[in-house]
Amino acid sequence: MLTVHHLNNSRSQRIVWLCEELGIDYRLVKHQRHPETQRSPESLNQVHPLGKAPTIEHAGQSIVESEAIIEYLCHVCGGGRLSRTPASAEYGAYLQWLAYAEGTLFPGLLVDLVYAWTGGGNAALMGFFDVEIAKNHRYIETVLAQRDHLLASGFSAADVNLGWALEFSECRGRLKDFPALRAYLARLRGRDAYRRAIERGGPQDLSVFSAGAAT
Ligand SMILES: N[C@@H](CCC(=O)N[C@@H](CS)C(=O)NCC(=O)O)C(=O)O
Structure with a gap:
């Protein structure tokens, strides 16, 4: 079974979304950012030395990096859907x-x-x-x-x-x-x-990152 580690208001929203697009069966583990520093909690450091979101666990591996996870999920769990192969013109x-x-x-x-x-x-x-x-x-x-x-x-x-x-x-x-x-x-x-990803992963509020935003 695939495990997706999801940090609130973070890039791991992508992976929850992709799993929903691909119809993959997955276990979702939610982690909460530190309210002031916005850093990952200790629980995510225990899954991978970098303590980053997204992290997935599958087939005995712990994998980080959105791009790598996306390709892995499309091909290993999604039958190649939503990716493109060398045979594609694109x-x-x-x-x-x-x-x-x-x-x-x-x-x-x-x-x-x-x-x-x-x-x-x-x-x-x-x-x-x-x-x-x-x-x-x-x-x-x-x-x-x-x-x-x-x-x-x-x-x-x-x-x-x-x-x-x-x-x-x-x-x-x-x-x-x-x-x-x-x-x-x-x-x-x-x-x-x-x-569906928002419903399962929880609402996303990126306003915590809007300090000093361009007006
Ligand atoms: N290039 C990585 C970046 C991962 C990353 O920096 N994730 C952020 C969340 S958006 C994170 O884990 N921040 C918490 C921390 O670094 O403590 C990816 O695309 O997955």
């Missing part, structure tokens, strides 16, 4: 978007948050990342103004990975100038499996 695009959420988009957003939490004071540092954040949002906006999902072939697990990063971006006030991204998020949130 395999390259799929891999790009799957990696993009954590590899390129999220780091700037994390700097934005930590900058606000630590009181700022280095305009050159944030200036560098502001340019990156804006450039990335313009890029995704252009793609999603042309189609409903990242891939022309339709909804995929890459949308699950990017979706949460954009929810975080929204709480940082970074979606105001991007109507196609807001419409995309509304589409994702309208999916039955997304709603």
